[in-house]
Amino acid sequence: DLMSDLLGFPKKERRLADVLGIDHVLIVSGDCDSQPRVLESMGQLLNKTLAVLLPDGENIIAAMGGTTMAVMAKELTPALAKQRDLLFVPARGGVGELVDIQANAICSEMAKQTGGRHRSLYVPEDISERTYQPLLQEPSIKSVLDLIGQANVVIHSIGEAMTMAQRRNMSAEIIGELQEKQAVAEAFGDFFDESGQVVYKIPRIGLQIPDLTEVPYVFAIAAGQNKAKAIRAYMHNAPQQTWLITDEGAANSLLKGA
Ligand code: BG6
Numbered sequence: 638d639l640m641s642d643l644l645g646f647p648k649k650e651r652r653l654a655d656v657l658g659i660d661h662v663l664i665v666s667g668d669c670d671s672q673p674r675v676l677e678s679m680g681q682l683l684n685k686t687l688a689v690l691l692p693d694g695e696n697i698i699a700a701m702g703g704t705t706m707a708v709m710a711k712e713l714t715p716a717l718a719k720q721r722d723l724l725f726v727p728a729r730g731g732v733g734e735l736v737d738i739q740a741n742a743i744c745s746e747m748a749k750q751t752g753g754r755h756r757s758l759y760v761p762e763d764i765s766e767r768t769y770q771p772l773l774q775e776p777s778i779k780s781v782l783d784l785i786g787q788a789n790v791v792i793h794s795i796g797e798a799m800t801m802a803q804r805r806n807m808s809a810e811i812i813g814e815l816q817e818k819q820a821v822a823e824a825f826g827d828f829f830d831e832s833g834q835v836v837y838k839i840p841r842i843g844l845q846i847p848d849l850t851e852v853p854y855v856f857a858i859a860a861g862q863n864k865a866k867a868i869r870a871y872m873h874n875a876p877q878q879t880w881l882i883t884d885e886g887a888a889n890s891l892l893k894g895a
Contacts, residue, residue, distance in 0.1 A: 653888055654881075657872040661880040668886025670861035675884050676705060679860060680712025683792070683882055687713075690854060691790065693720045699728035699785050699844055700747060701793035701825070702740040705858050709792065710746035723753030726784045728791060729826060729843030730760040734804065756781050758843065766840050773842060785843055791852050795859040795871045796823040811837070822867035824857075824874075831866065833873020849876045856880045865890035 647664070654662040663682055669675035700706060717723065725747045727740030736742060741757040748755035758781045760772055772778055798820035802812050818836035820828040825846050826839035849855050855876055859868050860883045868887055872879075 649888060649892070653883075653892060656891065657869070657875070657881065658877070659872060659875055659879040659881060660877055662888075663880065663882045664888045665860075665882075665884050667884055668860075668862055669884050670863050670886055675860065675886075676708040677712060679858060679882050679884065680709045683709055683856060683858060684713050684717060686856075686880065686882070687790070687854075688717050688719075691717070691721060695722045695724070696790055697724050697726060697784055697788045698747070698753075698790040698792065699726050699788035699852075700740055700743050700791075701728045702734055702738050702743055703794045703796060704738055705794040705860070706740075706743045706792065707738050707746070709858055710743045710750060713747050713750040715750075715752045718751045718753050723748070723751055724784065725753060725755040726781055726788065727756075727758045727843070728785060728788075728793065730758060730841050756784060758782075758785075760842055769840075769842055778842075782842065786848075788844070788852060790854040790856070791844065791849060792856045792858065793824060795857060795864065795867050797821070797864060797867045798823050798828050801828075805839075822870035824871045827874075829870040829874065831870050833870050835874075846874050849879075852876070853878065854880070856882060858882045860884035860887050862886040862890045 650662045650664050665675060665678045665682055667675040725744035727744050729740060744755040760769060760778060798815055801823040802815055815828055815837055819830045820836050821831050822829040826841045827835045827846060828837040830836050855878055857879050865887045869891055
């Protein structure tokens with residue numbers, strides 16, 4: 638609309654934010670599916686946006702894992718830590734993925750890039766509730782969980798359901814269930830169908846989607862035409878204040894049907 642044109646907000650970003658029902662969308666050009674460099678420019682945009690938005694002083698930043706987040710981590714810079722005390726904590730367990738893309742590794746890299754601090758959470762993803770409940774009482778785990786609860790920033794990606802199920806070595810039985818229930822997206826251990834319904838949950842400790850409502854700055858980083866469906870499905874559950882950082886590949890596909 639005219640107002641957003643006058644204020645200089647690119648129309649496409651405003652339109653996509655409206656379609657997805659969230660407050661903010663930032664789009665970089667290209668499609669990361671065919672041009673991996675696009676993810677790097679998304680990382681630079683994340684760095685710039687955080688530098689503008691985050692308050693001075695202490696910031697507790699909870700980060701998720703994944704290949705997208707691994708690229709984001711590498712693009713953060715010491716400029717972010719100017720006037721700020723940054724502490725990176727893994728948003729959830731996450732052990733069980735390849736080491737380099739676990740949330741612990743992402744947090745360590747983010748701390749290294751910015752000159753901030755980080756903490757690790759050593760709890761496997763795929764253990765039963767009975768096994769992990771007593772772990773929650775362990776001081777080394779409890780102190781990190783408390784920090785996660787105090788996070789004022791969350792940075793996460795959104796995965797495609799089947800890619801995530803395979804990467805996590807989920808059983809043929811569960812993969813069958815996900816297919817039957819037409820899961821298309823995964824975030825925070827929850828799998829969603831196209832309408833945004835949770836069709837499967839990996840029991841895990843740490844941050845859950847309902848907790849995001851209380852977090853002032855939430856960044857969802859997901860791009861590429863192949864992820865468009867997953868982005869749309871997750872966004873039915875995203876908190877209003879979410880910033881989606883994406884690319885034209887995903888954005889054009891999301892706007893096509895809208
Ligand atoms: C996982 C996170 O590590 O990465 C998921 O636990 C996330 O919540 C996923 O959706 C995204 O992975 P990628 O590789 O597509 O960025």
